[in-house]
Amino acid sequence: MGKPGLRQAIRRQFDRRALPALAAGTLLVLVVLFYYPISTVFVDSIFVDGRLTLSVFWTMLSDPFYFGEPARLLTGDSPAAVARATLSPDRRLGIVGFTAYQAAVSSVASVALGLPAAYLLARYEFPGRRTLRSLTILPFVLPSMMVAVGFVATFGRNGTLNGVLTAAGLQRVELLFTLEAVIIAHAFYNAPLVARVTTAAWESVDASAVETARSLGASPLRAFRDVVAPQLYPAVLMGAALTFVFTFSTFPIVLALGGYQLATVEVFVYRLVGEFDYAEAAALALIELGISLGLLYAYLRYEARNTVQRSGGDPLPRKPLVPDRWSLRETVPRLGLAAYAVLALAVFVGPIASMLLASVTGPDGLTLTHYQFLLRRQATGAAFQVKPWDAVVNSVLFAAASLLIALPMGVVVAVLTTRDYRGRKLVDALAMAPLSVSGIVVGLGLLRGLVFGVEIGDTRLAVGGALAIVGAHAVGGYPFVVRTVGPELDSLDQSLVESARALGAPRARTLIDVELPLVWPAVVAGAAFAVALSIGEFSATVVLATGTSQFTMPIAIERFIGRRLGPATAMGVVLLAVTSVSFFVIDRLGGEDVGF
Template identity: 55%
Template sequence: MARRAERLALPVGVVATFAILLVVFYYPVGSVLVAAVVRGGRLTLGPLADVLGDPFYTGMLAGTVRDPFGVPAGLGGWVRAGFPSVEFGLFGFTAWQAALSTVASVLVGLPGAYLLARYEFVGRRTLRSLTIVPFVLPSIMVAVGFLAMFGRNGLLNDLLSIVGLGPVGGVLFTLKAVVLAHAFYNAPLVTRLVTTAWESVDARRVESARSLGASRLRAFRDVVLPELVPAVLTAALLTFVFTFLSFPIVLALGGLQLATVEVWLYARVQDLALGEAATLGTIETVLSLSLTYLYLRYEARQVRSRGTTTLSRHRLSIGWRTLRDPVRVGLFAYGIVVVILFVGPLASMVVESLTGSGGLTTANYAFLARQQAATAVGTIRPLPAVRNSLLFGLGTLLLAVPMGVVVSVLAARGGRGSRIAETLMSAPLAVSGVVVGLGMLQTLVFGTTVAGHRLVASGPVAIVLAHAVAAYPFVSRNVTPALSGIDSRLLDSARSLGASRLRVLVDVELPLVAAAVLAGAAFAFAISIGEFDSTVLLSQGVNTYTMPVALERYIGNRSVGPSLGPATAMGTVLLLVTAASFLVIDRLGGRWQP
């Protein structure tokens, strides 16, 4: 009996994982897709045509939907008019800001990859560990940091006034602020991917090119650059997907004035225009899944084989000689940019939380304490937010870790199971959290009738389920490489001695990859702590709002004046919790790779 239970344990785990994904992800997201093409029980493309044919959404391309046969005449009229400027609507603006953010992220991230791959210096390992920060820091907290740094009374202007320079204005609530914040998030992703590719270049090929008379520049162009281009393109495509789906940063730094599809979708839900929101979510999901599919196909064609002899790193030292080396001067200047862009917002948030018009103060934290004691309806109290975030994080671990391990086992086996696991891992990453939240709101929170019974998932349950769906891919991405790297002879030996597949997993594989599992668990906890997209739709009052949701409420009217103080104080509390998660990930050696 026990033997049979062991044989069935893994298949049952796979079925349970599929069932959870079906109920929590595919069914809610599918309901959004169905709501966009079904009206009154009949299949129709009318809602999609209405959105795609509306100039507000698609700009000049709307005419191709309303009157496709009139496109040639329209193009002719545009040419005869002298090529006047055209509008591309909400989708066009979303793609435009994603493209600008991608370019900025690549430009900021590439020098960092060069620094990490080609130089050895004190703190290099720590700096490389910091490239996983985008997957840990809550984006709404980063937005508060940018408000605190670039505001009229922000830290940057305070520092400039000390040296007699005028204030910097016109940054906040503009496209520049959104692009900078996206670069904060995605430049480390570019650095991480390109550094890995650079470190995989076989030094013997470079030496062979140099021995045949190639200059250093020619050897780089002909040998190193072809190895880097796939990594750069992969990072650019991922960055475009992430910034196309960006929500909290645009909401806090742009609002409806710079609305992207995500922000407008959220606004439609707030206005209870759920049909229009479902149509927008459907179009956005199709676009993001298509881009993710292209990324997976492109990545699958790349053969990543690490050279047996890697490129040696140069020792990077700082001294008077540094001023005579243009490369070191450039890297030093890059370091200043990195400090301003990456350290500045977080430092500004902490400083602003502890300062006021009279200098150092704890007034902002005292305000949070008063909020905790307030009894007025609608008051956002900090301690319930902290408590909810921690409890939801623990609940997420209970679901996300087993799900991630099961998917990793499927992926590590290879064959069709590997392809299925790849699909399962990628879909939640490619679907907007707002779309997932909308789907869960329509199905689980509002209730679904099954066999005559009304099934309803309360706010906390729905939030934990949504967080688990968002977090388990990070567990599997940590565990899958570790499982795949285990010597198959160990597993074969255990099986030859009579151990079942479950026993081999529990007694041999999991102990060998325990660090990867723990790192994945830390990632899952950090993802849950910072998740905002679906949570802001699913939270229902004091029992469900989390730290990121409370932080967004404290931002209020997005003022950069005194009202930002409580937001920076709440953001600092969130930063401390997130930093603890990051330290765990760093100590355990986070292995997640996009």
């Protein structure tokens, strides 16, 4: 066979085997970076001092410190006594009970703050409405530590809120390291989610059904109650359920704004890791994982039964925000929205604005002292101290390296989960499992499984902390690539694909030459999400970076925040700038059609 024929044969083999090979490679990466580390956590929890035991689980389940008063049922107390203790003012919630309690209150606050936004976006037309709706996704990519330092700058003793209260002649308030501050911060992150899903449901309501109810004599309030509200309830409950799942496994916000006195399960797992109590940390992490997976499963079942489908009719018409004629009926809801706008600005814009202001102000007014401190720390800091520029470089390098793993993994999984074949749902579930596992658990698993190493014969195989951090970031970021690219692949005109296949193009060649160019904006958007999540990742990184020099910007903020608020806010501004520049660069690489 001549060289041209040989090259064609090699190319045919490549085209035929490329996708299966990429799928196998993705599976191998998942096994090494996710499933093996998670299994290591499981082994740590049931093998103590070289023997198989469930004693750690039993100790936790029967300890009121972890499970509150109901744990006494396992130690022989009567149900009546436990019930009386549970209902008493002095009841103990335990770590798990408190975690569930703060998640429930956070869900209520997120719904209360998100519903008015949904009403505004779904029922009114005004300049910038589409931009405002697009911004509802922004809190999901804002680094949690950056937001935390913004809340400290807002609610601290010398923060923006107390500055405004003092100027108005009112008494200062102490919100920092209180449950209220944690709840408000959780609402910052999750109210936009509630607004987003509820707005979509509101816009799917058929206007003709409302008109029919009105023509039959129903008042506007009755028509809303009987026609519109029943179609909104599932979306509101979905948003609340998802908020509960997210806030149950909360970590950075509570660590920064609540401290150990308001410790959730994740914060306490981190504390146990710091105390080298790996068996107890692993057991508690698995208990949390079991609860989280149960909550996520219940949510997915509910979502499957109550997904809002767009009707075939026209949606409800939106009113102009500024009417041509003012009346009491037109004025009252708009006054309510104006009051909500003030509250929303305080919650959503206030922390970021406070961080920016605190970074350039001091006791004597405007100053660059905090940024100068960062420069001095970089030049003269001790070896064990966090150096700002090193943290910036580490964050960027980790983000770039994790993107090289997360992007191809995400695209491959998106392809695999949008093809019709037996076992697709299983592949989807296994590939999306990282979404349901917290960063602390992933970090603990990578620490115990890869960083500490595996003994094979007389040899111990281990990876460095930096490689483990990149792996954790890739595992956390690639599901967002899948969820961005997958729907676009699924909605492609299949006649284009079939035409390419009919002309003899192999499956891999069709994907590269036809499908990916058509969904390229989604690929770039997924890459932007992966980079932003990597730059802002804290939970797994803080476990893996402890005792090393592999600090990132979120860790630098956490180290500063308890000692020097000014430098912490300056580092937060640097993190905001790096994240924004990353988005801009990826946006330019993706072309004009990419939007966020």
